[in-house]
Amino acid sequence: MLSFTIRRLLLAIPTLLFISLVIFLLLEASPGDPLADVPLTVPPEVRERMREALGLGDPWPIRYILWLKQFFWVEPLHWTDQVFGTSFSEGMQRIISFQSRSPVFDVIAQRVPQTLTVVGMSYVVGVLIAIPIGILSAYRQYSWFDQIGTFVSMIGFSMPTFFTGVVLIIIFAVNLQWFPSVYDTTLEVRDWDSFLQQARQMVMPVTVLALYNAAQISRFMRSSMLDNLGQDYVRTARAKGLSERVVVLKHVLRNSLIPVVTVIALGLPAVFGGAIITEQVFKVNGLGQLLISAIHGNDIPMVLTLTFIFAILIVVFTLVADILYGVLDPRIRYD
Amino acid sequence: MTDTTRTDTDPLRAAAGNAATPEGISPPIVPPQAEVATRSQWLDVWRQFRSHRGAMVGLVIFVSIILFVSVGPLIWTIDPTYVDIRARNSGFSVAHPLGTDQLGRDLLARLMAGGQVSIAVGLTAMIIAIFIGSLIGVMSGYFRRLDAPLMRLTELFLALPLLPLLLLMVTLFREPLSQTFGPALGIFFLIVGAIGATSWMQAARIVRGEVLGLKEREFILAARSIGTPSHRMILRHILPNVLSPIMVAATLGIATAIITESALSFLGLGFPPDFPTWGRLLYDAVDQMVLYPWRVIFPGVLISLTVLCVNYIGDGLRDAMDPRIRGR
Numbered sequence: 001m002l003s004f005t006i007r008r009l010l011l012a013i014p015t016l017l018f019i020s021l022v023i024f025l026l027l028e029a030s031p032g033d034p035l036a037d038v039p040l041t042v043p044p045e046v047r048e049r050m051r052e053a054l055g056l057g058d059p060w061p062i063r064y065i066l067w068l069k070q071f072f073w074v075e076p077l078h079w080t081d082q083v084f085g086t087s088f089s090e091g092m093q094r095i096i097s098f099q100s101r102s103p104v105f106d107v108i109a110q111r112v113p114q115t116l117t118v119v120g121m122s123y124v125v126g127v128l129i130a131i132p133i134g135i136l137s138a139y140r141q142y143s144w145f146d147q148i149g150t151f152v153s154m155i156g157f158s159m160p161t162f163f164t165g166v167v168l169i170i171i172f173a174v175n176l177q178w179f180p181s182v183y184d185t186t187l188e189v190r191d192w193d194s195f196l197q198q199a200r201q202m203v204m205p206v207t208v209l210a211l212y213n214a215a216q217i218s219r220f221m222r223s224s225m226l227d228n229l230g231q232d233y234v235r236t237a238r239a240k241g242l243s244e245r246v247v248v249l250k251h252v253l254r255n256s257l258i259p260v261v262t263v264i265a266l267g268l269p270a271v272f273g274g275a276i277i278t279e280q281v282f283k284v285n286g287l288g289q290l291l292i293s294a295i296h297g298n299d300i301p302m303v304l305t306l307t308f309i310f311a312i313l314i315v316v317f318t319l320v321a322d323i324l325y326g327v328l329d330p331r332i333r334y335d
Numbered sequence: 336m337t338d339t340t341r342t343d344t345d346p347l348r349a350a351a352g353n354a355a356t357p358e359g360i361s362p363p364i365v366p367p368q369a370e371v372a373t374r375s376q377w378l379d380v381w382r383q384f385r386s387h388r389g390a391m392v393g394l395v396i397f398v399s400i401i402l403f404v405s406v407g408p409l410i411w412t413i414d415p416t417y418v419d420i421r422a423r424n425s426g427f428s429v430a431h432p433l434g435t436d437q438l439g440r441d442l443l444a445r446l447m448a449g450g451q452v453s454i455a456v457g458l459t460a461m462i463i464a465i466f467i468g469s470l471i472g473v474m475s476g477y478f479r480r481l482d483a484p485l486m487r488l489t490e491l492f493l494a495l496p497l498l499p500l501l502l503l504m505v506t507l508f509r510e511p512l513s514q515t516f517g518p519a520l521g522i523f524f525l526i527v528g529a530i531g532a533t534s535w536m537q538a539a540r541i542v543r544g545e546v547l548g549l550k551e552r553e554f555i556l557a558a559r560s561i562g563t564p565s566h567r568m569i570l571r572h573i574l575p576n577v578l579s580p581i582m583v584a585a586t587l588g589i590a591t592a593i594i595t596e597s598a599l600s601f602l603g604l605g606f607p608p609d610f611p612t613w614g615r616l617l618y619d620a621v622d623q624m625v626l627y628p629w630r631v632i633f634p635g636v637l638i639s640l641t642v643l644c645v646n647y648i649g650d651g652l653r654d655a656m657d658p659r660i661r662g663r
Contacts, residue, residue: 015494019495023503026500026504027507154647154650158590160597160598160601160635160638160639163617166624167631167632170624170631174624174625174628280601291499292602295502296506307496313496318494
């Protein structure tokens with residue numbers, strides 16, 4: 001197991017390097033010019049100096065290596081400085097955003113809490129809804145509950161999140177006026193009232209994403225439960241005279257959760273991607289919104305760093321899913 | 336279809352005294368006319384498919400949506416881009432059954448035109464994805480030397496953050512492509528190519544798995560022993576047998592492609608404004624959703640309905656194509 005983990009970790013390094021190169025070259029091939037907004041009255045030599053100042057003067061391999069150094073060396077050093085009060089990173093250039101002229105990671109750090117509260121919450125809610133639904137519809141296969149559950153989950157992942165979001169806004173924000181349609185990120189939770197306000201504005205985005213996730217996870221839960229319910233050990237457990245409750249919730253559920261846990265782990269990075277749209281619908285200024293504004297603004301360092309962080313999330317969670325599967329299911333051997 | 340011809344030729348070969356039947360099926364002792372009715376594989380699949388109620392409803396609705404967007408414009412001949420500013424924001428009336436938008440363009444005509452583009456994007460992107468996917472899947476399943484590098488490539492693509500990359504590709508390359516091919520066609524190529532190039536991985540993995548299993552079967556061994564060259568082996572023996580997983584993956588691929596296209600349009604990165612697609616119509620209507628919620632609902636419902644139908648068809652196909660379930 002340990003050797004498998006180490007091998008996979010080592011394999012992840014070239015993968016990530018390659019992905020970063022692909023993203024970098026894609027951005028490099030783009031016709032967009034970060035200096036396009038600079039007025040034409042600026043003389044060419046000044047313009048050239050501005051390019052140099054943005055670090056655009058060097059050929060691309062040098063800039064790529066420089067970015068790698070900044071991402072993997074300067075930034076971690078900076079964080080250790082922040083935590084321990086040391087000064088390793090003194091005089092080193094961090095990754096600077098073209099748009100805001102502030103370090104990219106500072107901007108990202110400002111946006112992460114919004115994304116995490118909304119996306120994280122919705123994933124938790126989605127899983128909590130999906131697992132009981134999956135259990136029940138597998139246990140009562142082809143009952144009306146199962147039929148409705150199947151239909152609703154089919155609708156759930158057929159409706160794109162931007163449509164469900166807009167429909168919820170029309171119903172609950174415009175017509176009923178229960179919840180605000182725009183997520184207010186300046187709100188600070190200090191007392192009970194502001195907490196209620198925060199909860200109210202989180203209801204709709206969380207519902208949209210949770211429905212979408214629950215639809216997929218409940219399908220996996222159902223089919224995994226069905227696989228296990230037909231096994232011999234279930235018959236044995238019943239023959240021993242165990243109660244249905246114990247049979248289903250102890251014996252079957254535990255075994256069925258193994259593949260579902262890995263699916264949940266695999267789905268997490270995709271949720272960050274899907275949140276781009278939901279954040280746009282509800283005007284949550286999280287990571288997705290940051291990415292889109294950076295793309296529109298030709299902010300190459302920001303786009304590169306953000307996309308690469310998404311890639312890291314995917315690689316890491318794939319690895320986590322594989323390891324979890326091996327840990328949870330002793331029959332799986334990675335050799 | 337190849338399967339039917341193959342089973343037809345089988346008894347002939349057996350009758351010719353060919354001891355080693357190429358397909359590994361035991362030579363038929365029962366003469367062909369003893370069978371009650373001719374049963375082809377596709378007839379069986381269709382029979383099983385019909386018993387899946389959700390899939391049949393899905394198929395009927397999907398066909399009517401396709402008729403709506405393809406035949407509809409021949410009957411409802413208002414130009415979807417015709418601006419009639421005096422009739423703007425009109426409600427449901429005889430002249431405009433679904434009303435008009437803020438520029439007085441007829442919503443029904445726009446929905447039809449938008450559907451054409453959305454479904455065309457879905458189909459074309461799916462074809463590209465399935466082509467790349469089955470090519471890579473067959474190659475890595477069949478040729479052992481190619482297996483490791485191609486699967487590494489697939490894993491690399493699976494690790495890419497797709498939506499951000501799609502957004503990136505579409506934003507960065509829309510200008511040069513629309514200059515070469517014109518705004519509409521250029522964006523179409525771009526979106527279709529981008530979606531196709533980023534969604535073939537699942538198909539490749541499924542096909543590879545199937546091919547790996549098939550390669551161990553006796554009929555492949557028999558075909559190889561009579562000296563079948565690789566290309567004919569793949570085209571005649573492997574591809575027809577992996578057709579069912581490919582078809583299921585293709586159906587589900589249409590759904591993903593339609594959703595991705597409308598998501599891009601919704602983020603304002605899809606087709607140009609005067610070129611309606613369902614996602615674009617939804618995006619344009621979001622600004623006025625307080626006053627005219629129907630303009631959001633119609634395209635949204637059409638997207639969801641199409642995707643729902645396609646998903647159900649895929650579900651039914653998967654059941655119908657699986658011989659273990661069939662006949663039960």
